[in-house]
Structure formats: structure tokens, C-alpha cells
Amino acid sequence: MEGEIRMSEFKGVWVFSENHELALExxxxxxxxxxxxxxxxxxxxxxxxxxxxxxxxxxxxxDKVVVVDKPQLKQYQAEPYLTALTTLAxxxxxxxxxxxxxxxxxxxxxxxxxxxxxxxxxDCTKLSLDNQGNLMAExxxxxxxxxxxxxxxxxxxxxTIPARTFEKPVPIWDRTGQxxxxxxxxxxxxxxxxxxKQLEASQVKIEEARMVICGGRGVEKKEDFKMLDExxxxxxxxxxxxxxxxxxxxxxxxxxxxSGHKIKPTLYIGCGVSGVxxxxxxxxxxxxxxxxxxxxxxxxxxxxxxxxxxxxxxxIPALIEALKKExxxxxx
Amino acid sequence: MPKIIxxxxxxxxxxxxxxxxxxxxxxxxxxxxxxxxIDKNALEEAIRIKEKQGxxxxxxxxxxxxxxxxxxxxxxxxxxxxxHLNDPAFQNTDTRVTxxxxxxxxxxxxxxxxxxCGETTIDSFTGITSQRVAERSGIPLIxxxxxxxxxxGVVVAEKVLEDRFETVKAxxxxxxxxxxxxxxxxxxxxxAIMKASKKEIVVWNAEAMGIPKEKLVSALEIVEVxxxxxxxxxxxxxxxxxxxIAEKLVKALVQEGVVGR
Ligand SMILES: Cc1cc2nc3c(=O)[nH]c(=O)nc-3n(C[C@H](O)[C@H](O)[C@H](O)COP(=O)(O)OP(=O)(O)OC[C@H]3O[C@@H](n4cnc5c(N)ncnc54)[C@H](O)[C@@H]3O)c2cc1C
Ligand SMILES: Nc1ncnc2c1ncn2[C@@H]1O[C@H](COP(=O)(O)O)[C@@H](O)[C@H]1O
Numbered sequence: 001m002e003g004e005i006r007m008s009e010f011k012g013v014w015v016f017s018e019n020h021e022l023a024l025e026x027x028x029x030x031x032x033x034x035x036x037x038x039x040x041x042x043x044x045x046x047x048x049x050x051x052x053x054x055x056x057x058x059x060x061x062x063d064k065v066v067v068v069d070k071p072q073l074k075q076y077q078a079e080p081y082l083t084a085l086t087t088l089a090x091x092x093x094x095x096x097x098x099x100x101x102x103x104x105x106x107x108x109x110x111x112x113x114x115x116x117x118x119x120x121x122x123d124c125t126k127l128s129l130d131n132q133g134n135l136m137a138e139x140x141x142x143x144x145x146x147x148x149x150x151x152x153x154x155x156x157x158x159x160t161i162p163a164r165t166f167e168k169p170v171p172i173w174d175r176t177g178q179x180x181x182x183x184x185x186x187x188x189x190x191x192x193x194x195x196x197k198q199l200e201a202s203q204v205k206i207e208e209a210r211m212v213i214c215g216g217r218g219v220e221k222k223e224d225f226k227m228l229d230e231x232x233x234x235x236x237x238x239x240x241x242x243x244x245x246x247x248x249x250x251x252x253x254x255x256x257x258x259s260g261h262k263i264k265p266t267l268y269i270g271c272g273v274s275g276v277x278x279x280x281x282x283x284x285x286x287x288x289x290x291x292x293x294x295x296x297x298x299x300x301x302x303x304x305x306x307x308x309x310x311x312x313x314x315x316i317p318a319l320i321e322a323l324k325k326e327x328x329x330x331x332x
Numbered sequence: 333m334p335k336i337i338x339x340x341x342x343x344x345x346x347x348x349x350x351x352x353x354x355x356x357x358x359x360x361x362x363x364x365x366x367x368x369x370i371d372k373n374a375l376e377e378a379i380r381i382k383e384k385q386g387x388x389x390x391x392x393x394x395x396x397x398x399x400x401x402x403x404x405x406x407x408x409x410x411x412x413x414x415x416h417l418n419d420p421a422f423q424n425t426d427t428r429v430t431x432x433x434x435x436x437x438x439x440x441x442x443x444x445x446x447x448x449c450g451e452t453t454i455d456s457f458t459g460i461t462s463q464r465v466a467e468r469s470g471i472p473l474i475x476x477x478x479x480x481x482x483x484x485g486v487v488v489a490e491k492v493l494e495d496r497f498e499t500v501k502a503x504x505x506x507x508x509x510x511x512x513x514x515x516x517x518x519x520x521x522x523x524a525i526m527k528a529s530k531k532e533i534v535v536w537n538a539e540a541m542g543i544p545k546e547k548l549v550s551a552l553e554i555v556e557v558x559x560x561x562x563x564x565x566x567x568x569x570x571x572x573x574x575x576x577i578a579e580k581l582v583k584a585l586v587q588e589g590v591v592g593r
Pocket of ligand 1 (some may be wrong): 239241242243255256258260274278279282295298310311313369452454
């Protein structure tokens with residue numbers, strides 16, 4: 001049929017994220033898929049003043065980097081990015097495109113998939129190939145109650161992947177690859193950014209924290225988070241919170257959980273957190289989970305390794321003292 | 333006066349589903365359903381605009397016979413008219429198909445100022461249907477709005493992103509997705525519920541919409557849906573005093589190798 005491309009004409013694995021760290025993580029899964037399919041791994045590098053990052057993408061596993069480095073891509077506006085993605089995808093017909101599941105990345109992935117009339121599976125936690133070479137994705141559904149395994153039947157196969165799902169590959173400093181520059185005329189913007197308010201950096205990187213002390217509605221006042229902060233500092237970790245503390249009480253702008261930051265720290269301590277499924281879905285992969293709750297029946301206690309049934313206002317200060325003692329003896 | 337289309341989905345109430353403990357398979361067949369939480373926020377936002385500026389609110393849903401309940405609730409909250417897109421071929425599809433049906437409905441409904449959607453639905457949790465509708469309709473898209481304002485053909489919204497808030501402007505018609513924090517959806521009064529039973533629900537199937545069946549084939553196959561394994565130790569630490577309990581926990585964490593050296 002005219003204008004139709006046969007399935008076999010799709011070739012290569014592509015990765016893109018405007019978040020460079022996440023792009024590197026995608027390269028590790030991308031490399032594995034490309035090797036299995038005996039095809040090339042391409043990283044797209046889109047942005048303004050970004051070409052200096054091309055080499056690191058090669059060192060982390062890309063066979064090829066396609067660079068579109070233009071001032072029009074300075075702000076994260078969907079339309080010019082979509083021009084670049086659509087133009088390149090139509091020229092080269094990749095088999096698989098992996099996007100980082102940032103909010104911007106999800107917008108781009110879904111809109112690109114629509115332009116290419118293909119499928120898009122967002123927020124995948126696992127990816128593999130079936131024996132026909134179709135992409136299989138796993139993602140969390142039903143508010144965290146289940147994981148769905150989904151098979152693609154249309155190409156390109158587009159998936160988005162949250163931060164910290166895959167480990168960054170070990171770089172090979174003398175790895176070589178092809179770096180290509182692409183040119184195109186950008187489509188018009190449909191929206192205009194009037195103002196940008198940047199948030200404090202500390203709130204942003206909770207995915208990276210090895211220890212997370214999470215406060216829930218059991219914490220009565222915002223000032224009481226000082227207690228959690230102290231605990232976090234002693235452990236070398238960071239403080240997080242549940243969604244109602246952001247949305248209802250407006251103490252924070254972000255939260256931990258299915259619809260917020262998904263984390264997998266070595267240690268998670270939930271303080272006055274009930275552990276409703278949407279929250280638990282975001283902490284499920286933590287190595288050790290501790291629940292501090294005055295209600296022994298709270299759902300978090302069901303999914304914790306260690307449970308303390310008690311008032312957090314008694315337990316946390318005691319825990320701070322006990323930790324101070326322990327850290328003193330272990331350092332002396 | 334603005335005409336606002338709100339896309340609502342009748343979702344499975346995820347707090348009411350259970351898995352079969354032996355097979356880990358979810359039991360969703362007879363699980364209760366409700367309007368997906370954030371879609372109610374989208375509807376509430378439309379109602380607030382109408383309260384100030386007048387106009388018309390149209391609720392649209394793709395769903396089976398049961399989904400009529402969701403539309404009745406939307407009408408009771410304050411929608412003026414509803415479209416029920418109901419066809420066996422509309423069920424169990426993917427976002428590519430869902431967005432095609434919604435975009436086609438929007439086109440058939442005619443002129444409008446805004447389409448409002450939820451950020452994501454509580455059951456499928458994809459959060460990508462609305463982008464696809466905007467793209468198919470060729471209109472501006474502003475996602476994750478936690479505040480919005482519509483005035484003389486221009487919509488301004490504040491987007492919540494991971495590390496920043498962006499105030500973004502677009503000309504109407506435009507599609508906006510809202511986050512849960514944007515407002516508190518109202519609970520309709522008995523009076524409103526009674527009145528709603530008189531409002532019109534238009535039912536369209538694939539034929540009425542002129543969508544050929546071959547366009548409704550899903551590009552994705554759900555292979556299985558299983559409850560996750562969650563095997564944890566569940567050790568309850570007991571003691572006479574908080575200090576004693578705290579020390580026991582610290583000792584356990586040291587033994588686990590997560591605290592100390
Ligand atoms: C679509 C959707 C997505 C969502 N996504 C998320 C998400 O990503 N993240 C998220 O967190 N939530 C999310 N939620 C909200 C979620 O359903 C819960 O409402 C929320 O997680 C509950 O927060 P909480 O544990 O702080 O509060 P609560 O459920 O009110 O729990 C408070 C707990 O504190 C305990 N407590 C009270 N006082 C004390 C004390 N002095 N000492 C010790 N314990 C005490 C209580 O026993 C109780 O268990 C989502 C909801 C929806 C509908
Ligand atoms: N079946 C449906 N009927 C009407 N609107 C829908 C339907 N599915 C999704 N939507 C809209 O698209 C948004 C995002 O959905 P999702 O991609 O499923 O998270 C929802 O909040 C709704 O506004």
C-alpha cells in the first residue's frame with residue numbers, strides 16, 4: 001500500500017531525554033535491546049548548547065548521536081522538539097524509541113506517537129523482547145494494585161521510563177561513535193511561556209537519596225518536619241512527604257508516590273504515613289521499609305520490614321538519640 | 333460565552349479492588365466504578381468558569397452502559413449536556429484509539445473554547461490520552477495546570493513541573509489538563525441530582541460517529557495484570573519505652589547493613 005511502511009523496515013533503538021542523567025540510564029536498557037536485536041543504538045541530543053554532551057552519550061553506549069542544537073530548543077516547548085523528533089523518526093523509522101518519563105518527556109512521547117499513528121506505553125518499569133522481537137513492557141496500573149504486562153503490535157514502539165528505573169551504564173572513555181548534526185525548519189509554537197518559577201534544588205533530587213524519611217499527615221505542623229530533617233541529616237538522607245501535605249496543606253510542592261517521585265532508597269522510614277496503595281507504589285522497591293505509626297493496622301505496617309507502633313512525637317526523638325549514640329560508637 | 337468540553341472517564345475504584353491471593357490476579361470485573369478523581373477536578377474547573385462567565389459545559393465519556401451513571405453525576409455537578417460514546421468496539425482499546433474517538437467526538441460537537449481533562453485516570457494511569465487528543469485536534473495543549481484563567485479567547489495556566497512552575501499562555505480553542513490540587517470538586521445537592529435527570533445525554537456508537545471499525549484496533553495487547561509481590565519481614569519492634577524501641581530498631585538497621593559503617 002502506498003505510504004505504508006512494512007514492519008520489517010523499522011530499524012534501530014533510539015533514546016531521548018532532556019534530562020541528561022536519565023538519558024544515560026536509558027542508554028543502558030537501550031544497549032541491551034539493541035544488542036539482542038543486533039541493531040544500532042542512537043541517542044538523540046536535542047536542546048540549545050548541548051552538543052558538548054554528545055561524547056558522553058557515546059561513552060555510555062550510543063553507537064550514534066543525532067544532535068539538533070538550536071536556540072529554538074532552549075526552553076522546553078513541545079512544538080520545536082516535536083518537529084525534530086517527527087522529522088528524524090520519519091526519515092529513519094526507528095523500531096523502538098525510549099523517552100525519559102519526565103512530565104515534558106511524556107508530553108513529547110504521546111504527541112510523537114500520535115503523529116506517527118503508533119502505540120505509546122508510559123512509565124514502564126521493565127522492558128524486554130518477546131521471541132518475535134516485539135517489545136514487552138511492564139507498568140503499574142490500578143493505582144498501584146497491579147502491574148500489567150503489555151505487548152506492542154505497532155511500530156515504532158514508543159515507551160517512557162521513569163528516572164532510576166535502570167542503572168546508568170559504566171562509561172567506556174575511549175568508546176567511539178558517530179556524531180551527526182541534523183537541520184530542520186521548526187514549526188510554530190502553539191503556547192507561550194510567560195513566567196518560570198524555579199523550585200529549590202533540595203526538593204528535586206529525592207530519587208537520588210539513599211535514605212528517605214517520609215512524613216505523612218501524622219506530622220501535625222510544618223515546623224515538626226525539623227525533627228524529620230534532623231533524622232535525615234544523621235542518616236545522610238533526605239526528607240520526603242505524602243501527597244496530602246503538598247496538595248491539601250500546601251507545605252510542599254512535590255511528593256513521594258505513584259503520581260509523584262518514585263524512589264528506591266536503601267532505607268525508607270514512613271512517619272505518620274498510612275501507606276495507601278498510591279503511596280506504597282512509589283516506595284515499593286526500597287530495600288528496607290520502616291513504619292512508625294500509632295495505628296498497628298495502618299496499611300504501611302503490612303508492607304514494612306520493621307514496624308514501630310507508637311506516637312511519632314515520642315519515637316522520632318528517641319530514634320535521633322539512639323542513632324547519635326550508635327554513630328558515635330561506630331566512628332570511634 | 334465559553335463552551336467547554338470536559339472528558340471524563342468512569343474508572344474502577346482502585347481502593348475497592350482486591351487480588352486473588354493464590355494467583356495474584358486482580359478481581360476487577362465487579363469492582364465498583366466512579367468518575368476518575370481528577371476528571372472531577374476538570375469538571376469543577378469548568379463549572380467555576382461558567383459561574384463567572386456563563387456558557388455551556390459538555391461532558392464526554394467513552395464507556396459501556398454503566399458509564400451513564402458517571403454522566404448523570406457530571407450533569408448533577410453542573411454539566412449542561414453529555415455525550416456517551418458507547419460501542420463494543422470502543423472498549424479495551426489503547427490511548428491511540430481512545431484519543432481518536434474523543435477527537436472525533438469533539439470535531440462533531442463543533443465549535444468550543446476549551447477541552448478540559450484530568451492529568452491522569454486512577455485506574456489505567458497512563459496520563460497520555462489528553463496529549464493525543466490535543467495533537468489530533470491540532471490545538472494548543474497546556475498540561476498539569478494547578479491554576480487557570482480564561483479571558484477573551486486567551487487561557488493562562490500555571491503548570492506544575494518537576495522542578496519548576498511555568499505560567500503558560502495559549503489562544504483558544506485549547507486543551508488543558510488539570511492536577512488534583514487545582515480545586516475541591518463540589519458534591520451535588522439532591523435538587524441538582526433531580527434536575528440532572530432531565531438533561532440530555534446523546535449516545536453515539538461507531539457508526540453514528542462514522543468511525544470505521546478497522547481504525548479501532550488496539551496497537552497494544554495486555555498480556556497479564558498481576559498484583560505485585562510484596563514480601564516484607566513485618567517485624568514489630570516492641571519495648572517498654574520509646575528509647576528502648578529506638579535502640580532495637582537502630583540495632584536491626586545496623587545488622588541489615590543500612591546504618592553505620
Ligand atoms: C490518583 C491518585 C494518586 C495519588 N498519588 C499519591 C502519591 O503519589 N503519593 C501519596 O503519598 N499519595 C497519593 N495519593 C493519595 C493517597 O491516596 C493517600 O490519600 C495519601 O497517601 C495519604 O497520606 P498520609 O499517609 O500522609 O495521610 P493519612 O492517610 O491520613 O495517614 C496518616 C497516618 O498517620 C498516622 N498518625 C497520625 N498521627 C500520628 C502520630 N502522632 N504518630 C504516629 N502516627 C500517626 C495515622 O494512624 C495514619 O495512618 C493519590 C491519590 C489518588 C486518588
Ligand atoms: N474513556 C474515556 N472517556 C473520556 N475521557 C477519557 C477517557 N479516558 C481518558 N480520558 C481523558 O483523558 C485523561 C487522561 O487519561 P489517561 O491517559 O487514561 O490517564 C483523563 O483524565 C480524561 O480526561
